[in-house]
Amino acid sequence: MKLIELNQEQCTKCGICTEVCPVGILDVGMNGVEAAFPDACIACGHCVAVCPTAAIDNQKTPLVNQAKLEEFPVLDEKTAQQFLRSRRSIRRYKNIPVPREKLLQLVEIARFAPTGSNRQGVSYIVVEDTKILQKATEATIQWMEEQSKTLSHWSFDYHIRSYREKGKDPIFRGAPHLVLGTTQNNFPRGRENTIFSLTYLELFATALGLGSCWAGLFEMCAFSNYDPLLKLFNIPEGKVLTGAVMVGYPQYSYNRLVDRNPLDVTWL
Numbered sequence: 410m411k412l413i414e415l416n417q418e419q420c421t422k423c424g425i426c427t428e429v430c431p432v433g434i435l436d437v438g439m440n441g442v443e444a445a446f447p448d449a450c451i452a453c454g455h456c457v458a459v460c461p462t463a464a465i466d467n468q469k470t471p472l473v474n475q476a477k478l479e480e481f482p483v484l485d486e487k488t489a490q491q492f493l494r495s496r497r498s499i500r501r502y503k504n505i506p507v508p509r510e511k512l513l514q515l516v517e518i519a520r521f522a523p524t525g526s527n528r529q530g531v532s533y534i535v536v537e538d539t540k541i542l543q544k545a546t547e548a549t550i551q552w553m554e555e556q557s558k559t560l561s562h563w564s565f566d567y568h569i570r571s572y573r574e575k576g577k578d579p580i581f582r583g584a585p586h587l588v589l590g591t592t593q594n595n596f597p598r599g600r601e602n603t604i605f606s607l608t609y610l611e612l613f614a615t616a617l618g619l620g621s622c623w624a625g626l627f628e629m630c631a632f633s634n635y636d637p638l639l640k641l642f643n644i645p646e647g648k649v650l651t652g653a654v655m656v657g658y659p660q661y662s663y664n665r666l667v668d669r670n671p672l673d674v675t676w677l
């Protein structure tokens with residue numbers, strides 16, 4: 410099958426698909442739209458999605474798999490702003506598990522985030538077993554204790570004491586779940602792709618009544634290849650951990666939107 414299948418009767422030769430193609434491989438010729446370098450197609454789906462007459466199909470991103478956009482209302486400005494601003498890092502969770510179907514809904518949205526050259530490539534490990542998280546907290550604290558012998562980090566001593574002396578969990582904050590992003594080792598832009606994907610996940614969590622928080626302390630330990638931590642997650646051979654977000658039902662709701670540093674922008 411050719412990369413591009415064209416319905417000649419429906420194609421008006423408007424050329425919009427050629428304009429939006431990120432790799433510029435489409436041309437309007439005598440026979441309508443053709444792909445000059447089909448191997449260079451990054452399967453972004455734009456040519457199919459933008460066509461006003463549904464005349465173009467792409468083997469790598471079939472028309473049948475694209476949802477019609479008119480079914481989705483565009484958010485008005487205020488709703489969109491509040492939606493984005495009301496996501497909070499949640500550090501207090503209800504002591505109840507999130508059903509797997511809901512966790513699945515959550516990771517399902519993550520794969521729609523933008524990725525470098527549309528390579529995607531992020532896989533997820535969802536931790537449902539809280540015992541694994543308890544062991545991961547202990548391992549991260551042990552790693553912090555080892556680190557503290559040779560270098561000082563502004564928060565390590567505080568977190569170690571809060572765990573050892575007060576029995577608190579400063580790593581996962583008592584969240585019942587952890588979502589890990591993984592990619593093949595040396596996958597181009599693996600970390601960035603994971604950050605965008607997990608950010609989509611974090612934003613969507615709110616709509617599912619869930620809370621989340623980036624697990625940065627855990628990541629520091631994991632990214633240092635601390636084996637007692639990594640071995641808890643059975644990361645497949647050839648893959649590496651690229652990001653982590655904790656998830657659960659928030660214990661509290663927020664009543665106000667927080668402010669940030671004043672906008673710093675330069676116009677040229």
Ligand SMILES: Cc1cc2nc3c(=O)[nH]c(=O)nc-3n(C[C@H](O)[C@H](O)[C@H](O)COP(=O)(O)O)c2cc1C
Nearest residue numbers: 496497498499500580582622623624625626627667
């Ligand atoms: C890369 C990254 C790592 C983070 N690591 C942690 C962490 O280890 N523990 C934690 O409680 N919060 C962590 N956070 C959450 C930030 O502290 C939080 O985003 C910031 O305070 C702003 O609050 P907000 O997310 O509620 O707007 C992290 C956030 C990011 C983006």
